[in-house]
């Protein structure tokens with residue numbers, strides 16, 4: 001075998017060795033009847049990829065908080081995949097949060113992603129409610145008192161924008177884990193080196209639960225630029241250059257996005273990560289392409305309505 005063929009064989013077999021990767025997929029409740037009609041066929045395609053779990057946001061980006069509960073139940077009932085419901089405490093009393101947690105437990109949803117959440121737009125700085133859980137660490141402790149939930153929490157490789165310092169923010173993750181969280185789901189981050197440094201820093205301060213990097217396949221670069229400005233995720237110059245003058249609806253945009261996400265994931269897997277959290281933004285195509293590129297033979301069929 002000539003060296004180039006041997007190298008390709010080795011690369012392909014390393015790709016084939018990846019199916020044990022645990023992939024969780026984050027979704028948000030659809031915001032309109034039209035979005036809902038598109039949502040279920042997309043979910044069927046994602047469910048066929050057998051994600052480790054679906055996670056459903058709660059009030060993120062202005063979506064209605066009420067949508068999470070029924071959607072979590074519907075997803076679980078339709079596809080039988082594990083579901084994690086995000087639960088935020090900002091703006092709610094402890095009693096309200098505990099009642100919702102109790103309802104999840106009764107309904108058979110046993111995995112929660114415990115988050116502080118953000119104040120509503122225009123309210124400025126976050127101020128804890130006197131009768132509420134002030135921060136996610138307190139929320140985790142509260143949820144553990146409600147029932148024996150599996151609890152995931154958020155971590156920020158580029159530091160949460162409101163944190164007094166990176167060291168404080170790291171210690172905050174430790175507090176959430178000490179309170180009972182069993183997994184840290186990463187904010188998306190395009191700087192893979194920052195993810196690796198963060199993983200090592202968590203380990204150094206004694207966090208012994210898995211840190212699962214967040215991966216954002218880029219559906220629309222202008223939209224991601226806006227998101228990133230709001231949530232404190234950086235846009236590296238090389239990434240901006242890759243997407244410069246590429247309209248989001250051009251097929252090339254999706255091709256570049258799949259390549260970017262796959263390169264990042266392959267590096268992370270090479271560095272030892274065995275779980276990834278994908279921000280699918282309610283669409284299947286980029287996530288399925290990414291999983292294929294990672295060597296997972298997930299089913300890929302034409303979408304029900306290819307014009308969408």
Ligand SMILES: Cc1cc2nc3c(=O)[nH]c(=O)nc-3n(C[C@H](O)[C@H](O)[C@H](O)COP(=O)(O)OP(=O)(O)OC[C@H]3O[C@@H](n4cnc5c(N)ncnc54)[C@H](O)[C@@H]3O)c2cc1C
Pocket residue numbers: 056057058059060061086087088113114115116117118134135136137153154155160161162163164168169172185186187188214
């Ligand atoms: C994986 C993931 C999923 C998400 N899902 C949602 C969602 O569904 N809905 C939604 O609205 N948002 C969601 N978010 C965004 C999240 O709610 C915001 O980033 C929010 O601002 C912080 O939430 P947290 O749980 O990380 O907060 P916390 O862990 O409470 O931290 C918030 C900030 O406060 C600081 N802090 C912590 N404790 C203290 C203290 N005692 N005193 C002073 N400062 C303190 C921390 O360092 C940090 O800067 C998600 C984020 C991630 C990464």
